[in-house]
Amino acid sequence: MSEHEEVHEAIELPHCSRCDSPLEPGDLRCAICGQAAPQTDRSANEKVSVTLLRCTGCGAAITYDPDHQAPACSFCGEVLRVETVDDPMEQTEVYLPMTVSIDEARAALKAWLGTRGWFTPSDLSSSSTLTEIKPLWWVAWIFDAEALVSWTADSNAGSGRSAWAPHSGQTPLRFDDMLVSGSRGLSESEAYAITPGMQLGTGNTSPSGGGDDATFERFDVPRSQARQQVLAAIEQTAADRVRAQHIPGTSFRKVRVAIVLRRLITRRYALPAYVLAYRYRDQLYRVVICGQNANLIVGSSPFSYAKLFALIGGIVGFVLFLLMIAAVAGS
C-alpha cells in the first residue's frame, strides 16, 4: 500500500451497497447512484404508538414552522434544533510537500526565460527582473473510479456517401489519480500543466517546505457542488478516452457517453507551486512552477515584434532579390 493510501484508509467510511462508492459523514444517499445510506435508527415499532413533541422551554406542543424550516413552539417561539441538511464546505485532507526551494525556483525561471524561442526579445533573460515569488498550495480533487461507458459517435471510418458513419460501443474504463482543479488562483491550463510533476505518494496531513510566507488556498465549494464538478470531469475524460482509443477512424463528431460509475473515491489535496511575477520593460508577466518538479513551468513571456518585422522584411527583400535576378537573366 502506498503512503497516500495509508493516509486515507485510516478513516473507514461506509460504502454504498450498490456502487461501492464511499459514503461520507452526513450523506443520506449515495451521490453516484442514489441508494439510501444505511440508517442507524430504524427501530421498527411492533404496535401503534402516539407521539406528542413538547417544547423543552415551556412544555407546550411544538409544530413544524415553514418560516424557520424547523419545528418551533408557537407559544414561546423556541425553535427546535433538528438534523440539518449536511453539505459542508470541502476541506483539504492531504498536503504534498514543497520539495523545490525558492532558489531552485528562481534558477528555473532564469533558465526558462532563456529557452522561450526566437521570437522572444534577445535580452529577455538579462533584462527581466523578478518582482515576486510566492509559494502557494492550490487545491484539487484527486479521484479513482471504475466506469462502464456506453458510447455512440459519428466518425469517418466506414463512411459512404456522407463523410460520417455512426458507431457505438461499450467499454470498461478505470480512472486512477485523476485530477480536477478546484483552484481559484491558478487557471485550468496552469494547473494541468504542472500536475504531471506531483508525487501523490508523498502526501501528508500538514504542509512542509515553502517557508513561512506561503499562501494556502481553500476549497470554496460545498460537497454537493464538488461532486458535480468531479462527475462532469469524469464524463469529459471518458469522452476524450473513448475518442482516443475506442472509436474507429480519425475524425469524430457527436461523441456521446453514458456512464455507470462504481467505486468513486475522491480525495482532497493541496498541491505545491510557486507563482512568480517578473517585469520586462514595465510589463508584468506571470509564471507558475510545480512545487515538486522545477522542470514543469508554465507562463507568459513577451513577444518580439521587431524580430517578426525583421523576418518579414528579410523574406520580402529576398523575394525581390530573386525577382530582380530573374528579370536580369530574362533580359
Next chain:
Amino acid sequence: MASAPPAETTTEIACQSCGAVLSVAAKVRSTTCPYCASPSIIRRPPTANRPSPTFLVGFVVNHERATRAVRNWMSKSHLFARSDFKAAVPELTHGIYLPAYLYGAVVSANYSASIGENYTETETYTTTDSQGKSVRRTRTVTKTEWRPLSGQYQCYVVDVIVTASGGVTNEALEAIEPFDLRALRAYNDSFVAGWLAEEPTRSKEECFRLAHDETIAMVERRLQGFMPGDSHRGLQFHANLHNEVIDLVLLPVWSYAVRYAEDRPPVQILVNGQTGRVGGMVPVSTTKVAFAVFAVLGLILLVILLASMAS
C-alpha cells in the same frame, strides 16, 4: 408480491395532552386534537405496503405565500378558462405531507435505430427563365444516408418520484414537480408535527409499476439524445431495470379546493410546498371555445368573400 393496502379504516388513539380519545383514519400519520389543538404523530407497525418513511422534504412555502401563488395562477390561467373559475376564491383544505416513492435503478438497454447522416450533392435541373426559355441550372441539395446502428446502453436512473397517495394522481404530482432533493432530510417525526401527514394508500406493486413506466419513458428520452448522426428514426429498445431501490418520502404539498359553480364539483389545486409551483386542472368554458370557433369561421368566410369580390 406485495399484499393489498391495509384493510383497517380507523385507529383509536388517546391525545397525549388532554387524554381525549380520537378516531383517526388509517391513512393519516399525524393529526391535531380537536379539543386541545395538540399535534399527535401516530406510528404504526410497518408493512410491505406501508413502510416507514425514509426521507422527507420540509415545507418552505407558508400558507400566505401558497394562497397568493394559487390566486395568481388562477387569474392568469389560459384564455378558455371559465370566468367564474378565474374569479373564484380558493379554499385551503390542507397542508399535507404527501407520501411518494423515490425510485432508482440501473438500466441496461439494447437499442437499434436508423441513423441519418447528411451529405450534399450538386444536381442539374431544367427550369424556365424570365423570358420563358428552358434552361439547365445546378443546385446543391442535402440528402440523407441512412445507416443501421445497434448497441447496448447502461446508465443510472435516480430520483424518479411517484405518488403513493390514492388522493393525488401521478399526473397531478408531476404538475407540481420538481422538488429540490438536495434538501432531502432523514425522516423525523418533528417535521410532521402539526401538519397532516398521509400514509401510503397505493400498494407498493402499483407504485413500482408507475415508477417503471416513468423510468422507461425517461430512458427513451435519453436514448433519443444518445443517438449520433444528423437525425434518426425507428428507435427501438428493450430496457431491463435492475438493482432497484425504492424509498418512501414525504413531500410538502398545499391542497386547495376551488368551488366555481354550484352544479360542478370543486377543482383540486396543488401547490409544491417547497418551491411554490402550482398545478391543477383548469375548467374550460365551452361558451368561450364555441365563440372562438365561430369567430375563426367568420374570419375565414370574410376572407373568402373578399377574395371572391376582388377576383
